[in-house]
Amino acid sequence: MHVFDVFNKKSYAIILILCVSFSCFYPLLDAGVIDFDDTSMILKLNTSDENFSIKKLYWPKNAGRYYRPLLMHSFVVDSKIWAFEPSGYHLTNIIFHTLNALIFYLIVLKLFKNELNYKYIAFFLSVLFVLHPLTIESVAWISGRTDILSVFFSLLAFLFYLLKKHYSFIFVPLSIFLGMLAKENAICAVPIIVLYEFVSNYPSKDFKQTLITVLKWVTILIIPLFIYSFLRFNGFGLFDAKMPTAAIKGDFIEPGLSSLNQMFSNFYLLPAVIGFYIKKIFIPLPLNFAISQINVVLYSALSGVLCVLNILLLKKKKFAFPFWLLFIIIAFLPALPVALADIAWTMYAERYLYMTVPLLCLFAGDLYLKNLKKFTSHSKRIKIIICLLFLGLTIVTIQRISIWKSKESIWADTYKKxxxxxxxxxxxxxxxxxxxxxxxxxxxxxxxxxxxxxxxxxxxxxxxxxxxxxxxxxxxxxxxxxxxxxxxxxxxxxxxxxxxxxxxxxxxxxxxxxxxxxxxxxxxxxxxxxxxxxxxxxxxxxxxxxxxxxxxxxxxxxxxxxxxxxxxxxxxxxx
CATH class of the missing domain: 1.25.40.10 (Tetratricopeptide repeat domain)
Known part of the structure; x- marks a missing residue:
């Protein structure tokens, strides 16, 4: 048996993904806390007189800036098991990140099942997801679990959708709903599923038939949004609720200016923010825990160039890149209001791109297959380039994880940048x-x-x-x-x-x-x-x-x- 034949067996591939993930992130078990909101959260959860109420967690009296009861529930469970031991909280993050990689592996198997050597591709794309530098912040920072958990349920929703079983119509909306209870960005799974339903059926199927199936999914996926909104705003008491300032101490909005008004006043930054995040997805370096400023002119220009490029590609009926880019942008849409309204401790953050990484990996797999078919005589060179990219990402990830091992090193690195x-x-x-x-x-x-x-x-x-x-x-x-x-x-x-x-x-x-x-x-x-x-x-x-x-x-x-x-x-x- 050839050494690479192990990837053709699902069980071997899963074991290898587990090994890669845990061996890569194992050093984080000694990372402790970074003296940010993770410190105060662990202390509060383990205070003896702190009463935990599930009802208050899922049905608060007032609509706050954040409504993430499932995330907090996971921390409460951690506190009951690990108390003041940070390594336990880190272990939970690593486990969920690994589970995300395994669900993603199953998704790739479904999407690429008609391709030659699709099991190899599924394995390597899953490892790429595990090792991608943009996932490190969410895994290494205890409070970064919010993105990991929401993506866990979003990936689960997409997997149930791909299975096309009779129970999919129950488990897809349920998974999205649970994802939104971890973080609001799970809502991105709705347009992604709807858009994929359309592009995967049309034009191979009749437009009318495609539209009917799309509308069916739209109707189903509205249900979790409705229930979440009802819980989020206390029975839709949105206009009566007072929204407090950000949870992180010291963050406050300019006096007399609401989050919404501040967002609209900074709307001119939108092209630059989109351009910055697109650049960050494809070129993640330099990695920075506290990105507070971007080159507005440069990234606005990048957005303009990409817009023109996509229009030209669409005119030539080359839809692949524009559609992949659209999927990726949808995945980081929730990060845009944060940047425009300046409601978080940093306007921009790498952890906001955690959801885009699976889509980037799928795009990489699609690009690899297309180039392999187009340049068959250069297949070895293509594979060498891919291996070098993998090696580079691995080195960057290991080096970055070593920085996250202590609060002194992460803040020293953040200060330098x-x-x-x-x-x-x-x-x-x-x-x-x-x-x-x-x-x-x-x-x-x-x-x-x-x-x-x-x-x-x-x-x-x-x-x-x-x-x-x-x-x-x-x-x-x-x-x-x-x-x-x-x-x-x-x-x-x-x-x-x-x-x-x-x-x-x-x-x-x-x-x-x-x-x-x-x-x-x-x-x-x-x-x-x-x-x-x-x-x-x-x-x-x-x-x-x-x-x-x-x-x-x-x-x-x-x-x-x-x-x-x-x-x-x-x-x-x-x-």
Whole structure:
């Protein structure tokens, strides 16, 4: 038996795909967390007093920016099994990525079954999917599971569709629905299936007959969209729901500007964003965890060139490339509003392209077969080129995974590629620690934009100035930070610095106390809590301002009558 004959046996091919995937991503089991939202999520899930409610998870009281209950459910299951051990969460990501490769293998077998050596092609395309650099971020970052899970169900939906069984009409919409519960981009499976249904039947079948089957699938696939929308917007209470800001701390939309309005104001960027993602799909390097800027002119021009090229190909009745490109663009459509509205921590991200990778692999397989038939005399050269590309991708992937093995290395790499990005400077400085990271915080204060977590860097630099007894400088930095973002965390961090300054009896100036009171007032305004009023009362009492102390005491009793602070004040009044 020839060594390559093992690929003709499905069981051997599946075992090899499993081996490639786990051997490639195995180092990530030691990766830990990257001190982003994955850290806070694991801590929250494993807090003893955190009550998990399936009803609240799938039927929240208010429509938030994200509705991904199945994703959160998977993390809850992880937390019950692995608790605080990050390797378990990473293992789940690797397992689902591997399952995606296996489902993709079965899809390729179905699509290319009439081609010579289709089993070889199915195996190598599946390995290409496993090793593609654009999948690494989703697999390596615990929170990147959202894309892996949604694609898992999307691929499952397409596989059920290809099987053409009587149960397909149940499992296709069900899979899409489950995919959307993991991430909204699973909705892309709907136009992909509908478009494929059309191009695979017409013109071989009558147009009317093709249209009937397409409309049948459209009708079926509307059902999961309807149910998802009903759950997502609490019974379609879309216009009554208030959408909060992004889940990642420090992200906020420009005051007075909604996500929708901000998206329309940046609509001119659309050609550039499309051009950038198309380039990224075909030429993924350089890999960057925090892509915040693109060359608008260059990528707009690329979009224009591709548009003209596709029009010319369609005029010549060469439909292959335009249709493949259309499929790929459909797969990353959900990433476009993110870039235009700037609602995520970075406007652009490699993980948004995870769903496009299977389509890119299919396009590569189709291109390989066409060129093999067209240039039969050069088949060996074509295969050598393919092998070299595989080798190059493997080297890039292994090297990138080694960077993701620790939070220090991933943030160091991200910093090198984003030297003036405020969010990256803040995160890299935080990883290095207060002493080594201080130059990065100071650089962020000088160069970062307000929506790049500049407020966080300002407060850290303010703390350093307070430690050096540069109180006036610390005061100015605190004011600037609160002006940018007066969220509770910032207010209490600023209050801690001010209390440190006020301890110096020689500097009990009114301006420090006024700013300290303002910190607690701003915190109370964001989310009223009795502790805010208690802190204000203490300050006025220390200043012997009985009038204001009494005013806030009455407010505390009125607003929070059952709180410990209110009961304590009442006991003082009674005495």
């Amino acid at each position: 984003n030297l003036t990005h405020g969010k990256v400077l803040y995160k890299y400085g935080s990883i290095l620690g207060s002493e080594k990271g201080l130059p990065f915080f100071k650089f962020a204060v000088a160069h970062a934009k307000d929506n790049e977590w500049r407020d966080f860097s300002l407060l850290i630099v303010a703390q350093d100035e307070a430690n050096k007894l540069n109180y006036n400088k610390a005061y100015d930095l605190i004011q600037e930070a609160l002006k940018i973002n007066s969220e509770r965390q910032n207010c209490y961090q600023a209050a801690g610095i001010l209390k440190q300054i006020i301890k110096d009896e020689s500097l009990r100036e009114d301006k420090y106390n006024r700013l300290l009171i303002q910190c607690y007032q701003l915190a109370y305004k964001k989310k009223p809590k009795p502790v805010d009023l208690s802190n204000i009362i203490r300050i006025f009492e220390s200043l012997n301002d009985e009038k204001n102390a009494e005013k806030y005491s009455k407010m505390l009793i009125e607003k929070f009558p059952r709180s410990r602070a209110a009961k304590y004040i009442l006991s003082k009044f009674n005495n």
